[in-house]
Amino acid sequence: MNNEMEKANQSQKILLAAFECISSKGYANVSLRDIADEAGVVLSQLNYYYKNKEGLFTEVINMMMQKYLQEVESHLSKGTTAKEKILSLIMYFQEMLDENPKLFRLLYDFTSMALWSASFGKLLRSLFEDLANLIEKHVLNNIPAKSNLRGYTPKSIARMLFGAMFGTAIQVILDPQEKKLPEALRAIELVFE
Structure with a gap:
């Protein structure tokens, strides 16, 4: 033992x-x-x-994915309205960029590798699918039918929201001196007005 x-x-x-x-x-x-x-x-x-190195990195990715998905779901569970939930997720992204940018750096490194490796590509597709599903489940399932989001599938909107946050986050990492980029994350809440 x-x-x-x-x-x-x-x-x-x-x-x-x-x-x-x-x-x-x-x-x-x-x-x-x-x-x-x-x-x-x-x-x-x-x-x-x-x-080998790929096997080790695969396990690091799996560890990172599990941690990331748990934290995202925890933040999406906060609040009662879609806007409150997405604001909680935005705050999580901002906190991670300020306090733990290593997780994002690893995610971006992984994204780059996934373009060239079938095994990494499969893992990344799974992560993105899981993230979109979490956003759809916690944020978009309660959107009123009269919302300005009608006409689009919840999955499409979830992917757009995650893509906007993901893309803005890399800009923050690449240019940490630019103080207005975190504000761009908060602009995502406009979707829910």
Whole structure:
């Protein structure tokens, strides 16, 4: 039992070190040796637990996706109206950009890689689909029929909302000195007026 816990701890330690390295330096700039050094393990342990760099990154992505989806759903559950719920999500994006931009950097690195890798592409499609489903479920299912959103499917609107937030967030990361970009996130609430 103790040996199993130690193995789980080693695996988790490697995973957290990989998250830290990749989100700080980018996937292309990190070697398995960098990750092993950060985790305080020998290189062969990374291969033992994750086979190769892609296998390790896949697990980092899965960890990030699970955390991200839980946090998004938690924020979408706040408030009673669609506008309150989307404002809560916007506030989450703003907080993440201010306090934890590494998660966004990792997500953008992952997005870039998904364009060239079928396995990463499948994971990213799943993440985007899950995010759109959460927005649809928590925000758009309660929109009145007379809303200015009629004529569009809830799925289309959910994808547009997420795309606007995702695109604005990368602009904030690329130009952190531009103080008006976070305001652009808040402009999304105009959809609900």
